[in-house]
Amino acid sequence: MDFKDLTREDRKAALVRMGEKSFREKQTFRWICSGAESFSEMTDLSASLRERLAQSYSFERAKVELSQHSKDGTVKFLLSFPDGVKAEAVFMEYEYGNSLCISTQAGCNMGCVFCASGIGGKIRDLRAWEMLDEYICCSKAAGKPINHIVLMGMGEPLDNYGEVSEFLRQIHSPDGLNLSYRNITLSTCGLVPKFERLEEDFPQVNLAVSLHASSQKKREKIMPVAKVYPLDVLIPACRRHAERTGRRVTFEYTLIKGENDTPEDAEELAALLRGLNCHVNLIPLNTVTESGFSSSSRAQAYAFAEKLAEKGIQCTVRRQLGADIDAACGQLRKKHT
Ligand code: SAH
Numbered sequence: 001m002d003f004k005d006l007t008r009e010d011r012k013a014a015l016v017r018m019g020e021k022s023f024r025e026k027q028t029f030r031w032i033c034s035g036a037e038s039f040s041e042m043t044d045l046s047a048s049l050r051e052r053l054a055q056s057y058s059f060e061r062a063k064v065e066l067s068q069h070s071k072d073g074t075v076k077f078l079l080s081f082p083d084g085v086k087a088e089a090v091f092m093e094y095e096y097g098n099s100l101c102i103s104t105q106a107g108c109n110m111g112c113v114f115c116a117s118g119i120g121g122k123i124r125d126l127r128a129w130e131m132l133d134e135y136i137c138c139s140k141a142a143g144k145p146i147n148h149i150v151l152m153g154m155g156e157p158l159d160n161y162g163e164v165s166e167f168l169r170q171i172h173s174p175d176g177l178n179l180s181y182r183n184i185t186l187s188t189c190g191l192v193p194k195f196e197r198l199e200e201d202f203p204q205v206n207l208a209v210s211l212h213a214s215s216q217k218k219r220e221k222i223m224p225v226a227k228v229y230p231l232d233v234l235i236p237a238c239r240r241h242a243e244r245t246g247r248r249v250t251f252e253y254t255l256i257k258g259e260n261d262t263p264e265d266a267e268e269l270a271a272l273l274r275g276l277n278c279h280v281n282l283i284p285l286n287t288v289t290e291s292g293f294s295s296s297s298r299a300q301a302y303a304f305a306e307k308l309a310e311k312g313i314q315c316t317v318r319r320q321l322g323a324d325i326d327a328a329c330g331q332l333r334k335k336h337t
Helices: 007-016 024-033 047-054 127-141 157-172 192-201 216-222 230-246 262-273 298-310 333-336
Strands: 064-071 075-081 087-093 098-102 104-107 124-125 148-151 184-190 206-210 248-257 278-284 315-317
Touching: 007 024, 024 075, 024 127, 047 124, 064 127, 075 127, 087 104, 087 127, 098 127, 098 333, 124 157, 127 157, 148 157, 157 192, 206 230, 216 230, 230 248, 230 262, 248 298, 262 278, 262 298, 278 298
Parallel strands: 098 148, 148 184, 184 206, 206 248, 248 278, 278 315
Antiparallel strands: 064 075, 075 087, 087 098, 104 124
């Protein structure tokens, strides 16, 4: 078993069983967070403890298999884990700092028709340490600090809640990377029953909901999850979330040519979200060859945004970062498996 694969609690218990003081866990956690590659680097532990740990546990890191650098500063990484499973992470530069888009599963079971991650379904959930390694590995490879993370890579984070929550606690811990919950955004296709846990466990983590359509009929056509959690369940849950946490909910809306991008769609969306403390992020579709869908024009996107704004809904059209490097969800992995 890999030493990093234990929860912090279990790591502490294991060290105590080895006759060590419990504060040793903090020391090992610091080494994990600083990117140490082996027990032998952990020089504030006794030589004997390092040796015993190496006898009992493996200690392997994720590896960068491939990186693609875009002209706009975006870097897409393809990472591999010790069992050979691959996942993607994307480094982006913004005015407010550097951000990393993290994968929470290899593959995905949600089956959104426009998304490359879902092709082939879910391979497996990622473990908490693997998500932490995405961060550590990519900030090392990028050579720059990362102060924001978005769980918007491959996978559905709320379909892997146990590992995702352990990861969030670890990356937030002042014993290690000390990332503020307010600088973390979790994006979901709308697994409503998990919203309550999220509100209780991580009220400061930002919630982003992939909406992509303003009517039940249109949403069902592109997102199978809409049949399980329809809009008349999802939107009230988002309202509750905003009220309970006092935080603004982000809605992601991918503009697909001829599917969801008319001024009437915008009006319907504005009516759906009226009175909800929210922000709409309009995302021109990154074309995935298999899906048969194409992106709305930039002009169509701005017209849609204008309509929303006119109806009092805050929105932005997302810059299309990394379009020259297969930066959309799951595109890079698909080419290399
Ligand atoms: N499962 C989560 C997080 C991963 S997807 C979710 O559904 O939110 C992150 C975002 O990228 C989602 O909004 C998703 O719908 C969007 N996305 C996926 N494929 C895309 C594509 N080809 N073009 C634009 N956005 C895409």
